[in-house]
Amino acid sequence: MRGLAVLIFLALPIAAAADEIAAAKQRWAESPHGPLLERILPPTFELAKLPEPRSRGAHLTVQYCVQCHNLPNPAMHHAAKWPTIVERMVLRMEGRGNLGQLMEEMMAGVKAPSAEEATVLVTYLQKHGQKPLDPKKIPEAYAPAGEPFRLACNQCHVLPDPKRYTAREWRAVVARMQENMQWMNRVEGTQPVPGEPQLRIEEINAFLAKYARKAR
Numbered sequence: 551m552r553g554l555a556v557l558i559f560l561a562l563p564i565a566a567a568a569d570e571i572a573a574a575k576q577r578w579a580e581s582p583h584g585p586l587l588e589r590i591l592p593p594t595f596e597l598a599k600l601p602e603p604r605s606r607g608a609h610l611t612v613q614y615c616v617q618c619h620n621l622p623n624p625a626m627h628h629a630a631k632w633p634t635i636v637e638r639m640v641l642r643m644e645g646r647g648n649l650g651q652l653m654e655e656m657m658a659g660v661k662a663p664s665a666e667e668a669t670v671l672v673t674y675l676q677k678h679g680q681k682p683l684d685p686k687k688i689p690e691a692y693a694p695a696g697e698p699f700r701l702a703c704n705q706c707h708v709l710p711d712p713k714r715y716t717a718r719e720w721r722a723v724v725a726r727m728q729e730n731m732q733w734m735n736r737v738e739g740t741q742p743v744p745g746e747p748q749l750r751i752e753e754i755n756a757f758l759a760k761y762a763r764k765a766r
């Protein structure tokens with residue numbers, strides 16, 4: 551029996567995830583606010599890519615965090631940022647958050663984590679969080695040469711540590727971020743609006759390449 555229980559527990563994140571996501575999609579489809587909710591986070595981060603997919607943290611992320619929007623990537627934010635974000639989200643799930651009317655219309659069937667579950671969630675998100683750029687090690691990020699990178703990559707999260715990837719890997723990440731920007735409706739280079747900072751992909755990639763992890 552116990553073996554079976556463990557087996558079910560291990561299989562749960564994947565199976566439950568599919569159910570949770572289907573339920574969320576249905577909620578969005580039925581809500582007049584669906585298009586807004588769908589664009590809060592991009593659909594680029596897939597379930598299978600959650601770190602430690604069998605951990606309780608991953609399981610809880612899937613259980614609670616896809617109720618209103620796409621799956622959050624723990625690596626999106628650095629550790630210091632996650633507690634306040636989770637707090638803001640839990641208040642909403644409890645029906646006490648901001649965006650009152652929108653959330654009220656959404657609340658039917660939305661579940662909130664217990665205090666203990668919220669702690670596990672925060673610990674999990676922090677453990678796999680973004681590693682921020684250290685301005686002492688890379689002061690150029692705050693000099694004119696770092697401006698295209700700094701302006702573009704600071705809009706949704708902290709500036710990432712360039713050492714995280716090789717130059718080649720960065721090109722793929724930056725391309726994905728360009729899609730994220732389109733999806734989430736932030737600055738995008740293809741339709742210049744006078745006075746708005748533009749996405750200077752080549753300069754951003756060159757800056758990241760300069761400080762990137764060396765390829766072997």
Ligand code: HEC
Nearest residue numbers: 590614615616617618619622635636639642643649660671
């Ligand atoms: C009850 C609906 C609801 C649930 C459930 C929910 N969120 Fe959100 N989330 C929102 C709304 C609405 C926004 C957009 C407004 C905002 O940013 O606060 C949002 C935005 C976000 C953002 C993007 C904004 C930012 O600060 O980067 C992240 C990341 C996020 N949520 C993470 C989570 C996590 C992690 C969970 C699970 C613990 C979760 N959400 C559960 C409603 C929800």
Ligand code: HEC
Nearest residue numbers: 594595623625626702703705706710724727730731734736
């Ligand atoms: C429109 C908002 C937005 C902007 C602007 C943005 N990002 Fe992101 N970033 C995200 C979201 C959402 C995630 C989590 C989903 C994902 O990984 O695609 C993320 C995750 C990341 C991660 C962690 C995931 C990984 O693959 O390691 C890195 C690194 C990153 N961004 C780098 C950048 C860089 C470099 C830029 C500037 C070119 C940038 N971001 C601009 C929204 C944004």
